[in-house]
Amino acid sequence: MADQLAQLADDRALLGRTSTAERVSDILRSRIADGFFPPGTRLSEDSIGGALGVSRNTLREAFRLLTHERLLVHELNRGVFVRVLTVDDVEDIYRTRTLVECAVVRGLGEPPYALDALAAAVEEGHGAAREGDWKRVGTANIHFHRELVALAGSERTDEVMRSVFAELRLAFHVVDDAHRLHEPYIARNQEILRALRTGERGAAEQLLAVYLADSLERVLEVYRRRVGAET
Template sequence: MLLPSTTTLRRSSTSDDVAALLRNTIVAGQLAPGTQLREVALAAELGVSRPTLREALRSLERDGLVMHRANRGVFVASLGAEDVEDLYRVRVVLEASAARACAEATDDALAALRAAFEEVHGSWGGDDLGRLVDTDLRFHAAIVALLGSPRLDATFAAACDGLRLCLSAIGASTPHVARGPAALEQHRAILAALTARDAERAERLVLRHIEVNRSRIARLFAGA
């Protein structure tokens, strides 16, 4: 290898940049669910042409972040209770499977998991909710990465985007930060079980951890 892998010259295309920008804006909650994304206005605002913007929007649609009604336009997706249910179903399946497979996990994946945990631990004191949720989900993504499947990683990443959209939509800031220390303790226990390759205990802990979150979010949705 002559060059560091970051030098890979992979200049991202404009529509990819636009898609990434819109994705971040949406999951950050800066675009309320239900708001219409008009092509001409948005394209002008972003300084790109309509076809380019359309490609980006189509990409977001496939991720479930925007809804597309024929001849009406695209709207920021407003996820309902059944969507939350589905998203957590994805999490349960992937994370539980990963926990059960921790015996066959590579050392690299376990090292990445530990690194993700340190990152979560380090930034937990901050009051930036967005970054907190980010690092939290990154820890869980590292769990899924134990499976060693890029495709499942992608599925989980899409589900994370959906969850972030849900969280920011209902403004779940205060309850989540309040739960910080408890979640950290659970993360530590999960990490310990996984590195010890204790599949059964890890799966049990992961399932309980997710279930706690799921019921809390579901309750918030029921109240809203």
């Protein structure tokens, strides 16, 4: 915990002179996504508030915002914890992903599409794999799906899925073999990108639907073993 707090203190500069709960929540959301505060971690108001140099009220408001996003949970007389997802949570996340991501691809207009950001995410994944950094491969994978959703050109959809992808990171942090989880999707992201480049929306949607079903199965395999259905 001391190392996490020391690194969190480095984020104080990001707050600037107009410290707000939204900015604090942005910092904590990023740190949770990066795994500095793994699922199940109790977040100390005194320690985190001191590291960031913010008031207790500001920090509590940030906690409230992240609780609303399902990243934190408040337990009576115990405090605030990084949420541990249940099997049902994971299934619902993937249900939402399938509904939204497949609909985005299905609803694309006529090609060509603006795919530069999607291609950059694919290359990011390849680069991380070459370095054997499988945690970063997972991050690149989420960037790919975030950019895929962005093709819809909808700020509201982007906002909804930002929260969904943040929750997804909580699931990934429970997985004990990031290589096995993420490696197959490097090539599959490339396949989806290739289909979109050639204007084959139907093929891209089918690839994506199978991809998400396989990913759910892999994550649930770990969850049923390490977390259990009755978390």
